[in-house]
Amino acid sequence: MINKILLIDIEGIIRKNTDKFTENWSHHPIGLMYLASSVNAVYPEIEFKIFHTFTSAAPLQDLTELLHNFQPDLIGLRALSLYKNDFYMVAQIIRNEFPGKYLIAGGPYPSISYEEILSNKLADLIVIGEGEITFREIIKALQENNNLPTNISGTATVINDRVIKNKPRPLISDVDSIPFPDYSLIDFKKYSKAVNQTFIGKDNTSMFSSRGCSFQCFYCHKLFGKVIRRRSPENIVAEMKYHYNERNIKNFIFLDDVFNVPLDAAKQVLKLISQSFCNIHINFPNGLRADHIDDEFITLLEACGTIQITLAIESANHRLQQYMEKNLDIDLAHLNIEKLSRKFIVTVMYIIGFPTETLSEAEETITFAEQLEYVTQPVLNILRVYVDSPILNILNPSPEQMKLISNQSQTSHFERVFYNGKFIKPTFYGDYFSRELVPLRSEDVFRLNIKWIHNVVNNSHRIAKSYNVMKQYISDNEIVSFYKNFFNNEEFEYSDLMRMMKHEA
Secondary structure, X not given: OXXXXXXXXXXXXXXXXXXXXXXXXXXXXXXXXHHHHHHHOOOOOOEEEEEEHHHOOOHHHHHHHHHHHHOOOEEEEEEOHHHHHHHHHHHHHHHHHOOOOEEEEEOHHHHHOHHHHHHOOOOOEEEOOOOHHHHHHHHXXXXXXXXXXXXXXXXXXXXXXXXXXOOOOOOOOOHHHOOOOOHHHOXXXXXXXXXXXXXXXXXXXXXXXXXOOOOOOOOOOOOOOOOOEEOOHHHHHHHHHHHHHHHOOOEEEEOOOXXXXXXXXXXXXXXXXXXXXXXXXXXXXXXXXXXXOOHHHHHHHHHOOEEEEEEEEEOOOHHHHHHOOOOOOHHHHHHXXXXXXXXXXXXXXXXXXXXXXXXXXHHHHHHHHHOOOOOOEEEEEEOXXXXXXXHHHHHOOOHHHHHHHHHHOOOOHHHHHEEOOEEOOOOOHHHHOOOOOOOOOHHHHHHHHHHHHHHHHOOHHHHHHHHHHHOOOOOHHHHHHHHHHHOOOOOOOHHHHHHHOOOOO
């Protein structure tokens, strides 16, 4: 029988040469809270605890203590590929401390690397992809048979020393049927140091109004599928009202991959939110589709108390937009970002290093970013190749190349570009392939990053204009805190901000 379940979200237990922004970057473990509420809807007697390593100053010590005090019957692990080594450490501790306990893993890294994890006996069962129904079926089998099932759809396991992947789990079509995530399982005070694009230091709630993304960008994950499944506006607002009335929450973070697709459906959500609340703030840190925006949508964002928006451009080159199958209307995106960044705190995400991308095409992206002078946070990333993304069909890597790519996926962008505060030649997958396939090399990426910092990040006109937008929503102390994180400089002060804007302090 399963009476107690411990779910562990693994993030950055040991990070070397990291930046403060990356170190403190986190969100509530909403995926694990969804799992707990889904199981408790059928088995209310099961006690859950969630341990998020981000919230602990000594995560391995605290985890060991929790394991002994709580004595869980089943343990679940969740991690990103970036934290593969941390995942290994946690799994080994559990195996050493509780060798007889069932250990299940899920989330982005286990879903991709289930064979590696199972072969190394770091878990007994892997939940692949969306987990609510799958996890509930696993618990049902354990309650009825007291044995870990081997044939559940959406899982992988080991049978006779062979890793077996069962048939895929169909995506949950009626997302309104999923119970709201159980926020009683986390302590908000432990997230006071967390940073994200939302600039929220107060209590907040993370939400999904939809799951999945209909676009076919070849570099992206497929965790929630390539079909958008939207919750009804009424279901979304019901969850918001619970947090607003029962927990006095007034700050909401929407984590959808593409909240504003389809645009009409997103407008219906915003209309009901604006009719239901009068003093809340909402934020969209994961990304809106920049060419699926019109003036009515912007007006509704204002009516809902929107503060922060992230838009993902990737490349400003028209050919590459088609090549990567993002197919963004660059001209319309530019117009919309200009409108949005004059009203809200806006982050824009870019990527360089695509297959076939030339130096001049990468420089187009930098020129595009230079022109957007109200954007608060322009972010340039080096393309990261994931083992479940369609880009592998283009690269067709050898086993040795695949090993090098895998190592790259476990290194943060900052670690690939900086060392001891100085630019370094970055870790770049293109160095492993022909110039015909990947024209850029690490030295090109190095020079592009320097140009980016000089022309975009340190642009005094952009900083001054975005500052005037930021101070409509947050205090000067909060703005300085943002720049401390953004520049990875604990010594950054208000006077430095004034100098960067070419003012006197």
